[in-house]
Structures are given as structure tokens and as C-alpha cells.
Amino acid sequence: MxxxxxxxxxxxxxxxxxxxxxxxxxxxxxxxxxxxxxxxxxxxxxxxxxxxxxYREMGVTNVLIRSKKPEETQQSSTTSTMSVLGYGLFYQEADRIQNLLPTATVVRVREFQRGIIRGENWSSTLIVGTEVDFLPVTNMKVVEGRWLTELDQQRQTNVCVLGASLAKQLFPLENPLGHTILVGIEDRFEVVGVLQYQGRAASPNGTTLDECAFIPLASSRRRFGDTVRNPSTNRYENVEVHEIKVKLPTMDEVVGAAAVLDYMLKPAHGNKKDVELTVPLELLRxxxxxxxxxxxxxxxxxxxxxxxxxxxxxxxxxxxxxxxxxxxxxxxxxxxxxxxxxxxxxxxxxxxxxxxxxxxxxxxxxxxxxxxxxxxxxxxxxxxxxxxxxxxxxxxxxxxxxxxxxxxxxxxxxxxxxxx
Amino acid sequence: MQTTSERAVIAEFVDVHRHYVMGKNVVRALNGVSVQVKKGDYLSIMGRSGSGKSTMLNILGGLDRPTTGQYRVGGRDVSQLSDDDLSDVRGREIGFIFQSFNLIPQLSVLENLEVPLFYQGRVGAESRAKAEYLAERVGLGGRLEHRPMELSGGQQQRVAIARALMNDPLFLLADEATGNLDSNTEKEILDLFDDLRADGVTIVIVTHNPKVAERSDHTLWLKDGQVEKLVDNRLVDGRLVDNRLVDNRGGAATNGGHA
Known part of the structure; x- marks a missing residue:
């Protein structure tokens, strides 16, 4: 044959x-x-x-609400460089969301740029103030030490968890756990954990999660406040929360939840157009x-x-x-x-x-x-x-x-x- | 003295008619032909063009079927066989030799020799040995790897004869086998036929060349689709011997003589 x-x-x-x-x-x-x-x-x-x-990494069961700087009119930009521009999400809005969607996991995120110094090593990077549930919502893991706890939030302790790349940069030779780093000019934070390498973007400005330092949201508010100078416009901006991540138990609830959130945010943000709702699942589809x-x-x-x-x-x-x-x-x-x-x-x-x-x-x-x-x-x-x-x-x-x-x-x- | 009557009939026409419909006309190419070929016969078929020679050849070769009447090969009526079964009859019982040799140009001599056995699923070491033997037999030993184009006409025809013998056919059927050859080569091929004949191979040749025909034992003359006469070439001067032959062949050999 x-x-x-x-x-x-x-x-x-x-x-x-x-x-x-x-x-x-x-x-x-x-x-x-x-x-x-x-x-x-x-x-x-x-x-x-x-x-x-x-899109998958953004989480297919997540709905992301980001604070967005509203488009400035010619007039407002010329008024005064010293006036503070306030926009975006508020701390309390997370609680309202939690009430509306009781099964959802709600996490607040604050982001601001600061220099970090550890001995001779130095990095200007993104400091992320966030909560305990950030880890499950973003699907990240701790490889060494621990993640931020409820206790850290309550006590507003100066502890931080480093992204993989940042840890390598600041501590090229030693184990970072237990060491102290200087954030900004005067705030010292103890390193309690290091995250697994991710290789994905944290925020629209392109900094990866691996380059970020994570601190308790409460500590961030207490040490650094809500007002930050925007280095590109040289203006002070007041933003309470940069992002609220809402993780739903199943994919089926995502679209409905997104509609609820959109409706909820309209009265406060509809006119100013200072928040943006992203549904990774829809983008993925x-x-x-x-x-x-x-x-x-x-x-x-x-x-x-x-x-x-x-x-x-x-x-x-x-x-x-x-x-x-x-x-x-x-x-x-x-x-x-x-x-x-x-x-x-x-x-x-x-x-x-x-x-x-x-x-x-x-x-x-x-x-x-x-x-x-x-x-x-x-x-x-x-x-x-x-x-x-x-x-x-x-x-x-x-x-x-x-x-x-x-x-x-x-x-x-x-x-x-x-x-x- | 021959003992014709004891020899087996291997191919037999029984009142064969072959009619073609051409538009409104019916062409009666064969019109009631009865003839027997017995084992060991060397028969030539002659006639002018239009006499029914080619039609007879096609039916003998299992390429065409009678319109009415029977064509028996090895005692079995093959006139109503399916296309596949008729292909098997061609492949097993008949050895074709053509005027223009008809070797397949892209194949070597060996491969050409193996073609008939290939369709019987019998290609292998045995077929190769047989091809070598037969190539030797027709005087072409050592040329198994040649392509047909590298051989002369006479050599090609020898290959074709060897190919026709590969399946141990009941009879060889040659169609103007020497028509494309010069007279020297023609003689060589006819000598080869004589050799084969001496080995007991049955040969039927269709020709219009009297020189070729007279080398055979008998010549069957066709005219207008009927048998005109059957001549025994071994008798003196090719004298007409219809009656004797009819006797030899048991009376059923031909309906000739009254065309």
C-alpha cells in the first residue's frame, strides 16, 4: 500500500x-x-x-474609573498659576460604590511622582497609595515579605511594598526586606514586601507596575496630602483618588455594573467630565x-x-x-x-x-x-x-x-x- | 501433422456484430464474424481499410465490445463485462503490441515493463526479475535503466514485446507491429515472433503488409465486416485452402468464403 x-x-x-x-x-x-x-x-x-x-491584564471582571484632568479653557489656564485645580474622584465615592454594588471589591488608588533614595541608589518613580484588595483585583502576587494590611491602613504606618524592577534598582545586592527608603524629602518607609515581576503598565503615563512603590492609602494621604504640583504645567492639582478599581464576582455582572456606575457618577462628574469609565471586558470584546x-x-x-x-x-x-x-x-x-x-x-x-x-x-x-x-x-x-x-x-x-x-x-x- | 483439435480455444468470436451509429446512418463495421484462436496459433488478420480490421482488433484486445454476439477469452464471455472487469481481462489475458511502440516516455525500460503488473498489484522483486529475464529474452539485457528516447525504433519495439509478455498473456495481439520499422528491423522483429511462437506463445497480428502476413501460419482476410477467406500460409504458394481449414477448425472457424 x-x-x-x-x-x-x-x-x-x-x-x-x-x-x-x-x-x-x-x-x-x-x-x-x-x-x-x-x-x-x-x-x-x-x-x-x-x-x-x-485588556486581559486590566482584568475582564473589572470596571476602572479614573480621574481625568478636565480640558482647560483658555481663560482658566491664564487666571493664575498659583490657584489649585481640583478635579476627579473623591474618597467617599468608593463607599457609595460599595453600597451600590455590595458583591463588588472596591479599591482606591492614588498616584504621584516622587524621588526615592536608598543609599547611593536613586529613582524618581510613581508612588501608589492603595488598599489591601489591590492585590487580588490586579491579580498580582508578593514574592518576598508581605503585602499591605488593614492594620497598616488604620495606623497609617510608613511601610511600602516594592515592584520587582524598583527593588532591583534600589537594592541591587541585598534583600530589601526590613530596610528603609527615603521617599520625597523627609518621609522614611520600611520595605515589607517585594512583588512578582509583571511587565505591564500601571498608569497611562507608561510607568510599569514593576517600577512602582506601594504604600497604604491612609499613609499616603497623611504624609503627602491630596495636592500635588504637576511638573509639566507647574500648577497645583488637587485629586483625592486617581482611580477606583471595581472588581465584580463574575463577567456577567460587568456590563450592568458599568451602567450603574456611569449613572451614579453623572451628577458629580457628568458636567466636568473629570472621570473616565473603562470596561476592559468591553474593550476586549x-x-x-x-x-x-x-x-x-x-x-x-x-x-x-x-x-x-x-x-x-x-x-x-x-x-x-x-x-x-x-x-x-x-x-x-x-x-x-x-x-x-x-x-x-x-x-x-x-x-x-x-x-x-x-x-x-x-x-x-x-x-x-x-x-x-x-x-x-x-x-x-x-x-x-x-x-x-x-x-x-x-x-x-x-x-x-x-x-x-x-x-x-x-x-x-x-x-x-x-x-x- | 498438427493436432489442432486437441488444442484449447483461447479466443473466440461467435457471430460478432459491431455497429456504430453515426448520425442517421448505422455503420456495420463487423457483420457476423466467427473465428477461433487456439493455443499456439500464429494468426494474421488482413484486409483493406474499412474492412473491419481495426474494429476486430479493438474487440480482440478488450478495448471495445461487440454490439451483438459473443467474444470469449479463455472460454469466458467477456462481451458484457463491466469496464473494470474488462480492464482486468486486458491486464491479465492479453499482451498488446502497437505500431508506434507506445512506451511511456517518462519511464525507464524497467518501469515500462512493470506497468502491466503494477495494475495487478504485482510489482516487486519478482516483477523486476521477470523484467530482467524478458529484456534478456528480446535481446535488450543491460538497458533496463534507459529511457525509451535513448533506444532505436527496433529496440523500443522489443521493449514493447517484452512488456506484452510480462503478464503471461493468453495471446499476443500486435497491431501493425512493424509498420514504423525499416525492412531489416522488421525482419528482426518477425524473427523474434517466430522464436516466441516456437516457445508456444500464441500470436495474433493485424496488418496490411502481405510480407508480414505470410510469415504467420494463417491469414484471415476481412472484407466489409465479414470474413472473406482464411489462408494457410504454410501450404504451397499461399493457395486458397478454405475448405481444409474449415475442416481443421471443426467447421465453426469461419463463415467466410461466401462474402
């Missing part, structure tokens, strides 16, 4: 070698079809993977929707290019069958049944497209690498795509080889033998 198949494939190759140029051109049709399918899918996958990952559409478009383009390749194969196979009418007659006279003739030409068409498929897979895997290298664009080759492209190409060969093979098999042997 296997030997017979090998023989058929061998025979197919020999017959294809009779017309090297014609065969290679036909193969090229499939080759470029397969290669472009794989390359396009890899680029599409790479582009969307980053976005999807980002939208991105996935876009991705699906994109994939569909790719699939259509891919099928068209493979269809064109298939037509090429059919064309060549029809020509081959006509050219080799006599051979078909000889084989029939020597005892070949119709099925043998069908097999022979199907194998030939299959070999033609499989060759194109194999080379196409190779090319299709090289192109994304080149794109990654020269255009700095993420690509992602999924094995399933490669398999898909290859099997479609092989199927194309068989499907488009079917009619020519059928025509070959149904020739009258007498006529075929007489054919010049």
Missing part, C-alpha cells in the same frame, strides 16, 4: 518533470497563496495579541470582534489566492491530460482501470499543490520574521494556521485535480490510443 503510494508519487514527480517550467509556475501559484495566508495571519495575530493581552473581522477578511483573501492557485492547477492538469491522452490509452490497454487513471492524475495534482504548500509554508514562516526584524512589528505564527494553510493547499490540489482526472479516466481507450 505504502509502496504503491510511493510509486504513484514518484510517477507523479516524473511526469511533472516533463514540464519543469510549467509545473514550477503552477506550484508558485499555490506557494504564494499559502505563504501569504500564513504571513498575513501571523501579522494579524501578532498585532492583536498585544492589545488583547493588555471589541478587540476580539475586530480580530474576528480581520481574520474573516484574511480568510477571504486567502481563499481567493488559493482559488486562483487551484484554477492554475486545473488548467495545467487539463492540458496535461490532453497531452497525455495517448499515455492514458496505453495504460488502459495494459489493464489500468478508471480508478487507476483517476488516482494517477489526482496524485499528480496533489503533488503539484503539496510541493507548493511545503515551500509556501517555509516562505510563509520566513516572511513574518523579516517583518519583525525590519518593521518592528510583532508577529505570531500559530501552528494551527500553518497546518490550515497547508491542508487547504493540498485539498485545493485534489479538488481542482478531480475534474481533469475524471476526464482522463473516462476517455474511450480506443480513441485515446489513436490520439497523436
Amino acid at each position: 505504502i509502496r504503491d503510494t510511493m510509486r504513484m508519487v514518484n510517477l507523479g514527480l516524473k511526469s511533472l518533470m516533463l514540464h519543469k517550467l510549467r509545473s514550477s509556475l503552477t506550484t508558485a501559484g499555490i506557494l504564494f497563496g499559502v505563504a501569504s495566508v500564513i504571513a498575513m495571519l501571523a501579522v494579524g495575530e501578532g498585532a492583536s495579541a498585544e492589545t488583547l493581552k493588555q 471589541k478587540a476580539e470582534e475586530t480580530q474576528r473581522m480581520f481574520n474573516l477578511v484574511l480568510a477571504v483573501i486567502a481563499s481567493i489566492s488559493l482559488l486562483v492557485g487551484g484554477i492554475g492547477i486545473m488548467n495545467v492538469m487539463l492540458a496535461t491530460v490532453t497531452e497525455r491522452t495517448r499515455e492514458i490509452g496505453i495504460r488502459r490497454a495494459l489493464g489500468a482501470k478508471k480508478k487507476h487513471i483517476v488516482q494517477q492524475f489526482l496524485v499528480e495534482a496533489g503533488v503539484l499543490s503539496a510541493l507548493g504548500g511545503i515551500v509556501g509554508v517555509g516562505l510563509g514562516m520566513v516572511v513574518p520574521l523579516a517583518i519583525e526584524k525590519f518593521f518592528k512589528q510583532n508577529t505570531d505564527i500559530l501552528p494551527i494556521h500553518v497546518l490550515l494553510a497547508f491542508s487547504i493547499s493540498a485539498a485545493v490540489g485534489v479538488v481542482f485535480g478531480l475534474y481533469p482526472a475524471w476526464r482522463a479516466a473516462n476517455m474511450d481507450p480506443v480513441e485515446a490510443l489513436r490520439h497523436e
